[in-house]
Amino acid sequence: MDTDYINNDDDWSHAKIHKPANSITELYFGGSNLKTMKSLAQYTNLQKLWLNSNQLRTLKLINQDYSFIRFNYRLTELHLQRNELITITGTLSHLHCLQVLMLHNNQLSDLKATVNELTSIDTLKRLNFFGNPMALDEGYRMFVIYMLPSVKVLDREEILDTERILAQKENNQYNKIRNQIGFMRKVETKPPPKKMNSSAQTSNATTPAAAARAQVNTQTNNAINCKLEYEFTTFDWSQQETEADSSDVDQFVNVVLMPSNKITVKYC
Numbered sequence: 001m002d003t004d005y006i007n008n009d010d011d012w013s014h015a016k017i018h019k020p021a022n023s024i025t026e027l028y029f030g031g032s033n034l035k036t037m038k039s040l041a042q043y044t045n046l047q048k049l050w051l052n053s054n055q056l057r058t059l060k061l062i063n064q065d066y067s068f069i070r071f072n073y074r075l076t077e078l079h080l081q082r083n084e085l086i087t088i089t090g091t092l093s094h095l096h097c098l099q100v101l102m103l104h105n106n107q108l109s110d111l112k113a114t115v116n117e118l119t120s121i122d123t124l125k126r127l128n129f130f131g132n133p134m135a136l137d138e139g140y141r142m143f144v145i146y147m148l149p150s151v152k153v154l155d156r157e158e159i160l161d162t163e164r165i166l167a168q169k170e171n172n173q174y175n176k177i178r179n180q181i182g183f184m185r186k187v188e189t190k191p192p193p194k195k196m197n198s199s200a201q202t203s204n205a206t207t208p209a210a211a212a213r214a215q216v217n218t219q220t221n222n223a224i225n226c227k228l229e230y231e232f233t234t235f236d237w238s239q240q241e242t243e244a245d246s247s248d249v250d251q252f253v254n255v256v257l258m259p260s261n262k263i264t265v266k267y268c
Contacts, residue, residue, distance in 0.1 A: 067091035105131035
């Protein structure tokens, strides 16, 4: 297959390609100082696309919520390295034939969002993320390996079977921690009432107004001196029954909430 090279500038046009659009399978736009792209929808048989070494910050069309490759379903290789991309969310998940994706040396920082965009592509074999801020995240490689099991080569390094086992183990541990669901409630505790001497009790009892003032003072002091306690209850969803009779609330509470761990934090 011949690759069609286009020397792009700010006013590049598809008319520069002197072939029927549906006959073109490869396009090269590398190193063209591109900041934006026009739709490539007319290249319905496009399989390989080079957009490396440009200044792209997004793959979406201007004033649109979809990418310029929205209708290029047959893409198998996409080279986007050495751009300024800050996100790929909502732009690549439809490429179900994609096998090679080069995204290294961009500005991608959200690892979870970036990987989630690719989870529907089970044909992906080679993937590069190095040179992005997210590649510095703790557990980055294990997370990508677990989430994208079809990938064979990540960041120019073949994925080993031992890495897949470790990724599975680490993810299981993560899920265990994530399943520790916690509930919190605030508990207000009041200090014990102050003892009054017998003369004060007698004085307060003899005058209704004095008794009312004493009651207000007691309530005010209790409010001021009240200590806050936060009670945290945790339990492991993975150890609970998955079905319960919704008509029997007490039974459901017993099944789901027990056993549990309780921690109380006091603010004095």
